[in-house]
Amino acid sequence: MLLEVSDLSVSYGEREIVRNVNVSLDEGEVLAIVGESGSGKTTVIRAILGCLPHEGRVSGGKILFEGKNLLENTTAEWCRLCGTKATMVFQDSGSILDPIARIGSQFIEYIREHSPLTKKEAARAAEDMLRKMHLPNTENIMNSYPFELSGGMRQRVGVAMAMVFKPRLLLADEPTSALDVTTQAQVVKEMMEICQQDKTAIIIVTHNIGVAAYMSDKLIVMQAGEIVESGRTNEIIARPQSVYTKELLDAVPQVGGKSYVS
Numbered sequence: 001m002l003l004e005v006s007d008l009s010v011s012y013g014e015r016e017i018v019r020n021v022n023v024s025l026d027e028g029e030v031l032a033i034v035g036e037s038g039s040g041k042t043t044v045i046r047a048i049l050g051c052l053p054h055e056g057r058v059s060g061g062k063i064l065f066e067g068k069n070l071l072e073n074t075t076a077e078w079c080r081l082c083g084t085k086a087t088m089v090f091q092d093s094g095s096i097l098d099p100i101a102r103i104g105s106q107f108i109e110y111i112r113e114h115s116p117l118t119k120k121e122a123a124r125a126a127e128d129m130l131r132k133m134h135l136p137n138t139e140n141i142m143n144s145y146p147f148e149l150s151g152g153m154r155q156r157v158g159v160a161m162a163m164v165f166k167p168r169l170l171l172a173d174e175p176t177s178a179l180d181v182t183t184q185a186q187v188v189k190e191m192m193e194i195c196q197q198d199k200t201a202i203i204i205v206t207h208n209i210g211v212a213a214y215m216s217d218k219l220i221v222m223q224a225g226e227i228v229e230s231g232r233t234n235e236i237i238a239r240p241q242s243v244y245t246k247e248l249l250d251a252v253p254q255v256g257g258k259s260y261v262s
């Protein structure tokens with residue numbers, strides 16, 4: 001098992017926000033976490049990657065990654081893990097890119113921070129990844145500032161950076177929800193292609209149960225900090241057990257009598 005989270009609880013200050021969350025993930029598997037706003041989805045993936053906001057802390061449970069309890073990690077061990085073996089893609093990658101530095105210099109610096117590659121080797125690796133994300137004219141992209149790219153292009157750069165070290169685990173927090181529907185589908189498809197090639201496992205947080213159904217092998221449905229349903233995605237979509245999951249599925253738009261999730 002690549003990742004095994006058991007009985008995870010997370011608190012912000014005195015308030016327990018997430019309770020008794022269990023997650024298990026094998027190499028290359030895709031897990032989607034869905035649920036209403038504020039249900040604790042982001043909190044769960046931030047806890048896994050050790051990047052809760054300052055006032056947040058894991059108040060119970062275990063997070064085993066490759067058999068090691070991450071909660072016992074030293075700061076140096078977190079630094080070695082994050083950005084290489086386990087990485088994250090955010091809703092708007094533009095917001096984590098430095099607005100006044102060219103994409104190329106940021107990407108090269110990121111690669112060199114985490115590896116012994118020379119500048120030239122890092123530049124080649126960066127361009128290779130941009131190409132894998134189907135970005136046209138990569139030399140041009142490397143010379144661009146973030147504001148010169150569209151939202152979809154910036155998001156592709158974010159995924160390219162997150163995947164450059166072939167991580168074992170990619171955590172994606174609403175990676176496409178800021179994009180239009182067509183671009184969402186393309187970015188999700190490209191991200192999945194790269195993950196399948198590298199056997200990277202994914203946990204994707206999404207509001208969009210259609211994206212979850214398309215991408216994931218397993219599904220977790222959260223409500224008010226707890227898991228209300230968990231299992232194989234196709235089984236949950238075909239036979240939802242909880243009232244809340246049924247409501248989420250009923251809310252999916254129908255086109256010509258056909259639901260987006262089927």
Ligand SMILES: Nc1ncnc2c1ncn2[C@@H]1O[C@H](COP(=O)(O)OP(=O)(O)OP(=O)(O)O)[C@@H](O)[C@H]1O
Pocket residue numbers: 012017035036037038039040041042043044053055056
């Ligand atoms: N830094 C923080 N300090 C205090 N409470 C927080 C903090 N961040 C989140 N919370 C609270 O934790 C709860 C869960 O938030 P979280 O962002 O994990 O939910 P979510 O399901 O990802 O929501 P969304 O879909 O809107 O992103 C919310 O009630 C939120 O108000």
